Amino acid sequence: MSSFSRGLNLDDGYFCRSPLPTRSKYWPLADRRCHARRNHSGRCSEFPFLNHLCSIAPKVADKIERDSIMTTGAAWKSDEAGPNRILRWVMLETDERLLQFGIDMAKLQPQVVAKLREKAADYDSCIRVAMWLTYLVYQMPDSPQPPAEVKTYLEDLFGPIRPDSTTCLVCLLPLSFNLFRAARRGKAAIETCHKEPRLHDPGNVGFAHRECNIAQGAKGLSDFYEWIEGILRRARPGLFR
């Protein structure tokens, strides 16, 4: 039975979970932990499943780590926009508590607050998402093959790796690993994407073409499909039953 079918409880004894030292000022809000297997040899590591990608595709590994654990607050930078990227679990705290960390939510524009709060997630969910995104990457067309250690680690969590099976979460077409390299002005052709905006957990998270993610906008995925169905029923009524 995989951890996935057990709900992927990170405290179920499968992982080391030793607390890791951190220099983050947010350390009181969550212990960051080791996710190597219990009784592992070598040093503790928060994202051991990313080690291989780190060495062969460091930008992809960085992206998985960043998108898993950080919010994106606003597309612009200004005092009003507040912290552009912040740890997702920090955004679970009350305004009062955040003030103790120098974050004054009352000073931010309401839509920025909404966007930040929407992306809040607890630490374990963030780690689960990082694991899941790594698993998806190794199933992309043109993806590198994981070394045996990483393969076993991920398959124990989520089941057998099926090569070339990862699709864009929105348009459902195969999503080539090579698209990670296609970036314009720092904007990658592949983005991390949520089926429902508020849920940061495997099953709700995946990758999407940038244009698909942009088209989906703030909508949940089923609302998006309903929306484009409405458009198409007006623009191309003959297509439908």
Added chain:
Amino acid sequence: MSSFSRGLNLDDGYFCRSPLPTRSKYWPLADRRCHARRNHSGRCSEFPFLNHLCSIAPKVADKIERDSIMTTGAAWKSDEAGPNRILRWVMLETDERLLQFGIDMAKLQPQVVAKLREKAADYDSCIRVAMWLTYLVYQMPDSPQPPAEVKTYLEDLFGPIRPDSTTCLVCLLPLSFNLFRAARRGKAAIETCHKEPRLHDPGNVGFAHRECNIAQGAKGLSDFYEWIEGILRRARPGLFR
């Protein structure tokens, strides 16, 4: 017979067309002209059909004028991005000629050049688009009614005004005039939109919901419909014949 059915040739004797004084440094590239009716009384005016909107909804009038005659080069501001807004007919000139006006196209990023050149249009097309957008505005649900003079002017060009008939060019739902007021961070809820990106002329231009325009992206409208049809055929195959 309306001017529209005659192809809306602005030199056909219907309009005054007296050259107007301008302080623009681009004056050698196109004469700006009066589009009041021939033999009009009062002062010459380039956009006399906008006079009423100017007084009751100046931001809407500004938007029509701006979107009709100016390009949008890039969403960001930097030396590399070049002029963010420039007269569309200036972008018809050769790189060599533009250099004489202080615009060094060779210094711009290729995608910025492409975007600027794509939005090039001659002066008369820009004026026709301004007339057309004004006509569309007066047919929006919740739109103010045009005074008799403006109504006659526009109906002579494009045919009878049908109240509440203006829809979003993309999703085809009615587009309420009140949405012009709904702006967030300076981004209006209604945007000017092109069916095919390269054609700046009535018939190809209209208004769209901001989210619809964003979803359409750089695609032509029929490519967009084909794209969302593909998505929906994969996501909701049961909907189709």
